[in-house]
Amino acid sequence: ALSIDEIANVLSKVGLNDVPKQPNTYPELNPFDIYRSHITDLLAQQTGIDKAIIYPTLAWTAKPENGDLQLAVPALRQKSKKPQDFAKEIGDNFPESPLVEKPVVNGTFVGFFFKPEALTKLVLPQILRAGESYGFNNYFGLKDPAKPEDGQKRMIVEFSSPNIAKPFHAGHLRSTIIGGFLANLYEGAGWDVIRMNYLGDWGKQYGVLAVGFDKFGSEKELENNPIGHLYDVYVKISQISRDEEDEVKALTEKIKQQEGQDNSELEAKIKQIQEHGVDQQARDYFKRMVDGEQKALDIWKRFRDLSIEKYKQVYARLNIRYDVYSGESQVKDESMEEAGRIMQEKGVSEDSEGAVIVDLTKYSKKLGKAIVKKKDGTSLYLTRDIGAAFERMDQYHFDKMIYVVASQQDLHLAQLFKIEEAMGRKDVSDKCQHINFGMVKGMSTRKGTAKFLDDILRDVQEVMHDVMKANEKKYAQVEDPEKTADTLGISAVMVQDMKGKRINNYDFDMKRMTSFEGDTGPYLQYAHARLCSIIRNAELAAAKIPTEIPADLSTVDFSALTEPHAVALIKQLASWPDVFINTVKTQEPATILTYLFKMSHAVSSSYDHLVVINNAREGETLIPKEVNITRLALYSAARQVLNNGMRLLGLNPVERM
Numbered sequence: 001a002l003s004i005d006e007i008a009n010v011l012s013k014v015g016l017n018d019v020p021k022q023p024n025t026y027p028e029l030n031p032f033d034i035y036r037s038h039i040t041d042l043l044a045q046q047t048g049i050d051k052a053i054i055y056p057t058l059a060w061t062a063k064p065e066n067g068d069l070q071l072a073v074p075a076l077r078q079k080s081k082k083p084q085d086f087a088k089e090i091g092d093n094f095p096e097s098p099l100v101e102k103p104v105v106n107g108t109f110v111g112f113f114f115k116p117e118a119l120t121k122l123v124l125p126q127i128l129r130a131g132e133s134y135g136f137n138n139y140f141g142l143k144d145p146a147k148p149e150d151g152q153k154r155m156i157v158e159f160s161s162p163n164i165a166k167p168f169h170a171g172h173l174r175s176t177i178i179g180g181f182l183a184n185l186y187e188g189a190g191w192d193v194i195r196m197n198y199l200g201d202w203g204k205q206y207g208v209l210a211v212g213f214d215k216f217g218s219e220k221e222l223e224n225n226p227i228g229h230l231y232d233v234y235v236k237i238s239q240i241s242r243d244e245e246d247e248v249k250a251l252t253e254k255i256k257q258q259e260g261q262d263n264s265e266l267e268a269k270i271k272q273i274q275e276h277g278v279d280q281q282a283r284d285y286f287k288r289m290v291d292g293e294q295k296a297l298d299i300w301k302r303f304r305d306l307s308i309e310k311y312k313q314v315y316a317r318l319n320i321r322y323d324v325y326s327g328e329s330q331v332k333d334e335s336m337e338e339a340g341r342i343m344q345e346k347g348v349s350e351d352s353e354g355a356v357i358v359d360l361t362k363y364s365k366k367l368g369k370a371i372v373k374k375k376d377g378t379s380l381y382l383t384r385d386i387g388a389a390f391e392r393m394d395q396y397h398f399d400k401m402i403y404v405v406a407s408q409q410d411l412h413l414a415q416l417f418k419i420e421e422a423m424g425r426k427d428v429s430d431k432c433q434h435i436n437f438g439m440v441k442g443m444s445t446r447k448g449t450a451k452f453l454d455d456i457l458r459d460v461q462e463v464m465h466d467v468m469k470a471n472e473k474k475y476a477q478v479e480d481p482e483k484t485a486d487t488l489g490i491s492a493v494m495v496q497d498m499k500g501k502r503i504n505n506y507d508f509d510m511k512r513m514t515s516f517e518g519d520t521g522p523y524l525q526y527a528h529a530r531l532c533s534i535i536r537n538a539e540l541a542a543a544k545i546p547t548e549i550p551a552d553l554s555t556v557d558f559s560a561l562t563e564p565h566a567v568a569l570i571k572q573l574a575s576w577p578d579v580f581i582n583t584v585k586t587q588e589p590a591t592i593l594t595y596l597f598k599m600s601h602a603v604s605s606s607y608d609h610l611v612v613i614n615n616a617r618e619g620e621t622l623i624p625k626e627v628n629i630t631r632l633a634l635y636s637a638a639r640q641v642l643n644n645g646m647r648l649l650g651l652n653p654v655e656r657m
């Protein structure tokens with residue numbers, strides 16, 4: 001990044017002797033910090049109010065006409081003066097500044113506008129120098145920001161967490177996308193992030209699956225397509241199990257009707273099913289797994305391992321890799337037993353008709369009663385989560401743990417956290433957070449309802465390919481259209497998922513998400529590719545003139561870059577670190593996307609006004625008359641910020657399309 005000395009150098013040229021720096025601000029990383037600190041200094045001088053009160057009241061604005069920073073006068077808590085009068089007084093008497101214009105007063109608000117001269121020279125070199133780290137690295141994740149040597153705080157982000165041999169549904173898709181984003185976000189903010197996948201990989205259904213594989217399984221198909229094949233097997237065997245269940249019901253009914261007659265044959269049939277049917281076989285099988293019988297576990301482990309291998313490939317397409325593939329199967333019996341003991345000792349749990357329950361209504365009616373142990377002694381989803389949380393604390397000593405799970409499981413997670421707390425483990429529950437999200441409606445592929453992530457991505461790729469083909473001229477220039485369509489398709493799905501508030505439901509709309517117009521993934525990709533092509537073309541043009549483009553654009557003299565479009569764009573670029581910080585607070589990917597769309601619009605409206613190459617046509621030859629280096633640097637900086645934002649979201653920015 002830019003050093004304090006370099007910042008001081010820029011500021012001294014406009015007549016400011018020191019770099020303004022309030023406590024816990026990072027002028028080297030965030031240009032807005034310089035302006036907030038500077039305005040704070042002047043306001044404190046003018047009003048005598050404590051800087052610690054002024055600084056946090058300087059907020060950035062949603063509307064540029066309100067200023068680049070805005071002071072809400074009531075927030076200064078000055079009882080002796082009417083806010084409106086005080087605002088006017090501040091506006092009238094604000095001292096002359098080399099960094100900001102005379103403030104504009106609007107009711108109880110005072111708006112500050114940055115002067116372009118220093119801004120350009122501070123922001124562009126900073127971005128170009130920091131490169132892919134611009135906007136990140138905000139010290140949030142450090143144990144003590146004042147002492148980086150103390151190290152980082154640790155966070156577990158648990159996300160995706162599909163169930164083996166079951167469909168990967170929309171809830172898993174959203175968890176994957178949002179969780180991947182949050183992991184990047186916190187990593188960017190300086191946390192030591194552990195990405196964890198908590199697979200649904202344990203329970204009687206894996207006995208069912210093993211029995212099914214015995215009947216319908218194919219080694220070859222298992223190797224080729226483990227996830228799809230296991231699902232098919234599971235569907236078939238479940239059908240048989242249901243048929244048997246229906247048959248028992250029908251037989252029982254018949255016996256009832258024929259009371260008094262000889263039903264021994266029917267009874268024998270029922271007995272046969274109950275003792276040797278799929279359900280009983282599955283129970284037996286699962287019991288062998290629970291008892292740790294190697295042969296039973298080996299098959300299950302193969303299913304699990306092959307599924308994970310396949311998942312890894314699919315996740316890689318979304319730029320996601322996990323540090324830990326955990327799962328329900330990995331929770332130790334001892335952890336659950338220990339938790340059970342503590343719950344009992346502390347009077348958290350109670351017996352109820354042979355089962356063990358926790359009555360959470362005493363904390364809140366909504367939490368209801370939760371079963372933690374069934375009559376037959378088998379553990380539950382909730383019990384496993386309790387054990388897992390304590391194990392994770394023992395193993396990773398996390399400072400924060402995020403569960404990215406659909407809002408259908410709000411109750412489950414609220415119960416989990418409350419039980420931990422009741423057990424006296426606030427050290428765990430206080431550090432846990434449920435990040436929830438709404439549903440996706442109508443997620444289906446061309447062939448029917450979507451079952452696997454693969455199918456969805458393949459389908460979107462096809463639609464995207466068609467959209468691209470519609471523009472023949474452009475399509476002809478794309479180097480590897482299949483691959484580009486794949487990348488764009490994935491961006492389409494991800495952006496559609498992240499552009500609204502997490503909690504909102506949305507419609508899976510293939511047509512809208514794959515459009516190049518509107519706030520879509522393809523639009524962002526297009527904006528990025530266009531910036532890349534401007535940079536490429538400028539380099540080509542420069543070589544023809546010939547003109548040397550400095551290798552390090554951050555050293556260029558930016559004095560000439562004063563056009564309103566340039567200044568507006570620079571202000572947008574300057575606010576990126578603040579947008580990042582704000583996103584850490586909102587935990588909403590939409591905060592990033594809203595910004596990226598706004599910034600991209602500012603870029604695209606600049607193209608006509610800030611031309612880099614003057615393409616005067618002479619006959620058929622393009623003759624570049626001049627290459628405008630400062631504008632090129634501006635577009636390079638914009639590309640960098642867009643690229644940083646897209647990568648943060650988990651997108652793969654394309655350079656050509």
Ligand code: ARG
Pocket residue numbers: 158161162163198199200385403405
């Ligand atoms: N496998 C679960 C499901 O598909 C999601 C797991 C969520 N995480 C957890 N710790 N309970 O519904």
